[in-house]
Amino acid sequence: MDARFTRMDHHDGISRYGASLMAAVAPYAQVTMLIHDERQLALLPDLPWVKINSPLSPLELFVSRHVNKLGADLVFCPMQTMGSWGRKYPLVLTLHDLIYYEHPAPPGFLPAPVRVLWRLYHKAYWPQRMLLNRANVVATISNTTLSLMRQHKLTKRPVRIIGNAPQGERTPRDPGVTPEKTLTYMGSFMPYKNVETLIRGMAELPDFTLNLLSRITPERRAELAALVPAGASVVFHNGVTDAEYDELLLRTTALVTLSKAEGYGLPLVEAMALGTPVVVADTAIFREVGGKAAQYVPADSAHDFAVAVRSLADPAEWAACSSASVAQAATFSWDSSAQELLAIAQELSPPR
Known part of the structure; x- marks a missing residue:
């Protein structure tokens, strides 16, 4: 599972999504995390890991050379940008939303050259289609995004929902106690x-x-x-x-x-x-x-x-x-998301 989008000091949405899904899948399957900086481990579950290039590096074009050696039954990426040239494994790429087509300003943490490419990328839908169609299956996190993907015909691949959820066991507050203003x-x-x-x-x-x-x-x-x-x-x-x-x-x-x-x-x-x-x-x-x-x-x-x-x-x-x-x-759970990803893995993994 591609953990290279994990932040190093505090989670953002993508970082938390990936880390939570890895933790949820781990009880059911052998999970190896792909990282690019050991500082990411502070925000990741305690699982086996392999260090490879940053997803923002030009080497990303050839990342499959490294991943092929791991003999993975399935590779899951919580984004849609993972390199795939020459891959020998089933690949699931994720599209979270289409926000930046309507609101094209890129996140400020991205390097300046990447921000320029970001704006160009979101001026048309065909680059998104090219990225998504490289996968065997495309994941998304909501029915709302799924509907938009179908509306804009973003991929010919099957699309499955692997949703977000709250973190861990959480004890609700007493509804009889008056909240502060x-x-x-x-x-x-x-x-x-x-x-x-x-x-x-x-x-x-x-x-x-x-x-x-x-x-x-x-x-x-x-x-x-x-x-x-x-x-x-x-x-x-x-x-x-x-x-x-x-x-x-x-x-x-x-x-x-x-x-x-x-x-x-x-x-x-x-x-x-x-x-x-x-x-x-x-x-x-x-x-x-x-x-x-x-x-x-x-x-x-x-x-x-x-x-x-x-x-x-x-x-x-x-x-x-x-x-x-x-x-x-309570209608959302990481275990349900993990089970959906495991079902995809079973469908795509070659027989042994």
């Missing part, structure tokens, strides 16, 4: 995440504090801080540990996000698993993940966002949303 946002600060509307909505929530948890550049922080309404309380944490994140979720009134595009929305299911209600943008993917448990508002309406938060000030409403959230989160 805080709101929690976990996610990046890229423009499509629409954090601006959350901040504007705090003008109508002067008795609440909005916690923005993720790391942020000084420049982006200055941009957002300038939008904070007079009298509003907004706290920039600039990164939190997993333990701090859970501790905040167990106290807060709601996890909030008005993101206009997501492949899944992992913070939603993480919060709901702990019994924390969610107030989110009314999008197809959030409807899929949040079900009947979430509070949905128009993405650009700061007023409707504030009204939804206010509704949770009613103890009975909050308790009902908390219980519904736990039930909805």
